[in-house]
Amino acid sequence: MGDKANAHPGAAGRAVTADHPASVRNVVLVGHSGSGKTTLVEALALTAGAVNRAGRVEDGTAVSDYDEIEHRQQRSVQLSLVPLEWDGIKINLLDTPGYADFVGELRAGLRAADAALFVVSAAEGTEGITGATRMVWEECAAVGMPRAIVVTHLESARTEFTDITRCCAEAFGADDPDAVLPLYLPLHGEQGPDGHAPLTGLIGLLSQRVFDYASGERKESEPGGDQLPVIEEARGTLIEGIIAESEDESLMDRYLGGEEIDYKTLVDDLERAVARGVFHPVLAAGPAAQGARQGIGTVELLELITGGFPTPLEHPAPVVTTPDGKAGPVLTCDPQGPLVAEVVKTASDPYVGRISLVRVFSGTLRPDQTVHVSGHGLADRGHEDRAPHEADERVGALSSPFGKQQRVLTRAVAGDLACVGKLHRAETGDTLSDKDAPLLMEPWDMPDPLLPLAIQAHSKADEDKLSQGLSRLVAEDPTMRLEQNQDTHQVVLWCLGEAHADVALERLRSRYGVQVDVVPHKVSLRETFAERSTGRGRHVKQSGGHGQFAICEIEVEPLPGGSGIEFVDKVVGGAVPRQFIPSVEKGVRAQAAKGVAAGYALIDVRVTLRDGKAHSVDSSDAAFQTAGALALREAAADAKIHLLEPVAEVRVLVGDDHVGAVMSDLSGRRGRVVGTEQAPGGRTLVRAEVPEIEIGRYAVDLRSLSQGTGRFSRAYVRHEPMPPQLSERIRQQAGGAP
Known part of the structure; x- marks a missing residue:
């Protein structure tokens, strides 16, 4: 590494294509917001010749330009693909957002990639390696994904x-700190009056060469005498780390015996160890100086990607089934194999329409090809808006994105990534396969959206467009869930956080022309009788011709939670004719659904019909329905009514050092901690029962409490009485009697 030529023709002005999986590298960039991922991508694009010295493609836009929302919010909010070419290798760089609200975009990038670059900002010291970044590292380690650090x-x-x-x-090498070592040392210029010493180049530890970028182009030279002692110490540590991970067991004995291991052997062993995911090199990088042709450290990083990161051929092929659940064929990354591709991202372009970013795992995808689209139903995960779906669709144009351009591709081979136009029925996570032999991949794990955003159309014109806009929004983003709450009659978008919600509203407005208003989110309250009561419903009217006559007397008593509404007929002597008893029940149930105190549904009571009166001419079904409703209202007026609130079981997974703060916070939300369990990785699972009205913003608050590392889930348990003071306040707001 470090011996490649400086000049590369790059891919300026043309689409980067791949003829075989061996000539592809798929790399995802991971790091918290502000770590410098996008700047690094731009520097790599400059070095590879994909952009000019101003960091622009031919149309004048930056290589990272994609979404107007990103410019307004000054942060990345979605996954973006930047394809480059280096030494005949196509490199698909997947730049992911660093903000926690957009972890769905990060997960999509991990799904599409074969290796990961973890970007760490030296300016932030230890705080530059957040707990969330460590968790992503652990996820990559669990699946053996190769990783390097920049x-x-x-x-x-x-x-x-x-x-x-x-x-x-310390952060990434918990199991083996000697497997996380630098390949280069930074070379700094003279320190200025502001205390800054500019980064001017790198010193290669294996090659023992200096790579100086100070002139704007990479120049190679011998190290100075004052640099040799520093190089020697770091080089010895690096060689020992490489040899420790070598597949050649004799290498360590030879090294300990005093043999000088040649440079090529060390580089080959290093690249194999990186590709196997057992050694994680640390590199340094900096943006290009004004007018420079190369970003500092970018040549070295591109050499690591092309030489050390694995090809898609080394990526385990996904397991597939047929849409009806039968076992599918064993796949390999073969351009001649059966077509299996996955939609890892869906976006809408105001001029082109829907664009799907696709990773091809097997076969070859071509323009105008008819494919089968298969999508999992996610109703079992709370996504009622995502039902299983099957459709044949004709693929539109294939393209490779660059800035705001879409460069035409003639094909996408196994292992490659491409943008596909006009897949109108495909959603993020769907599988594309041969229409005559449809297959289905299991979707990747996504976090549950747990922050509710209740919205309503701003105007009648917006109301007409709202449904279509929301359906497109959730088709693009699997971390967003749409709920049409039948109890509260609210439209609720469930999001991952406040920034996620802001982006959703902005996309509704700018992409789909829908203006909405955010309203307070309501929980599904209930009512019940706290004591036994009786009521008499009298509906008697005479207005010429047939009148209305119905009288019924009922008794209402509370039942245990979960009992619902029970109706019992204990009329004797035919006081209420048999044909009208179902009418009384219908009226009672209709009134129960409307509520009797604050407008919430009545549950867990037994209503017993005791007596009544009828008229041979004027009694009717409608009259007894009305009488039944009146009787229930009268019984409620003379009884104590409890408002019931939903209680959820909340399971919080948090680092051990945050357990105390989390438990104290849950108690402050009227929660009851019911147990704790130790979890792997120095974490604790806290189980508590908390009223749902208290955890509307818990997704935001837990992130603050746990420095972004806490996770939680919630599940409805039961309804139980609210505290009297809170119950009365809600009744007064609803206009009900206290």
Whole structure:
């Protein structure tokens, strides 16, 4: 590494294509917001010749330009693909948002990639490696995904590369700190009056060469005498780390015996260890200086990607089934195999329409090809809006994105990524396969959206467009759930956080022309009788011709939770004719659904019909329905009515050092902690029962309490009486009697 030529023709002005999986590298960039991922992508694009020195493609837009919302919010909110070419290898860089609300975009990037670059900002020290970033590292480790670390912002004052690499080893090398080691040392210029020492180049530890970018182009030279002692110490540590992960068991004995291991052997072993996911090199990188042709450290990083990161051929093929659940064929990353591709992202372009970013796992995808679209039903995960779906669709144009351009592709082979136009029925997570042999992949895990956003159309014109806009929104984003609440009659978008909700509203407005108003989210309250009561319903009217006559007397008593509404007939002597008893029950149930105190449905009572009167001419079904409703209202007027609130079981997975704060917070929400359990990775599972009215914003508050590392789930348990003071306030707001 470090011996490749400086000049590369790159891919400026043309689409980057791949003829075989061996010539593809799919790399996802991971790091918290502000770590420098997008700047690094732009620097790599400049070095690869994909953009000009101003960081622009031919149409004048930046390579990272994609979404107007990102420009307004000054942060990435979605996954973006930037394809580059280096030494005949196509590199698909997947730039992911660093903000926690957009973890769904990160998960999509992980699904589409074969290796990961973790970007760490030296300017933030240990705080630059957040708990959320550590959790993503652990997820990658669990599936054996190769990883490397790139340190950015090394020009900042008080930045020590050795300190940052030590932090990386502690954070990412819990099992083997010696497997997280730098390949290069940074080369700094003279320190200025502001305390900043600009990053000017790198010193290669294996090659023992200096790569100086100070002139704007990478120049190679011998190290100075004052640099040799520092190189020697770090080089020895690196060689030992590489040899420890070598598949050649004799190499360690030879090294300990004093043999000088040649450079090529070390590089080959390093690249194999990186590709196997057992060694994680640390590199340094910086943006290109004004007018420079190359970003600092970008040549070294591109060499690592092309030489050390695995090809899609080394990526385990996904398990597939037929749409009816039968076992599918065993797939390999073969361009001649059966077509299996997955939609990892869906976006809408105001000019082109729907664009689907697709990872091809097997076969070859071509324009104008008819494919079968298969989608999982996710109703069992709470996504009532996502039912199983099957459809044949004709693929539109294939393209490769670059800035705001879409460069035409003639095909996408197994292992490659491409944008597909006009897949109108395909949603994120869907499988594309041969129409004559449809297959289905299991969708990747996504976090549950647990922050409710209740909305309503701003005007009648918006109301007409709202349904279509919402359906498109949730088709694009599997971390968003749409609920039409039948109890509260609210339209609720469930999001991951406030920033996620803001982006959803902005997309509704800017993409789909729908203006909505945010309203307070309501929980599904209930009412019940706290004591036995009686009521008499009298509906007697005479207005010429047939009148209306119905009288019934009922008794209402509370039942245990979960009993619903029970209706009992105990009329004797035919006081209420048999044909009108169902009418009384119908009236009682209709009134119960409307509520008797604050407008919430009545539950868990037994209503017993005791007596009544009828008229041979004027009694009717409608009259007894009205009498039944009146009787229930009268019984409620003379009784104590409880308002019932839904209680959820909340399961919080949090680091051990945050358990106390979480339990205290849950208690402050009227929660009852019912147990704790130790979980792997120094974490604790806290189980509690909490009123749902108290956890509307818990998705936001838990993130603050746990520094972004806490996770929780919620499930309805039961309804139980609210505290009297809260119950009375809600009744007064509803206009009901106290």
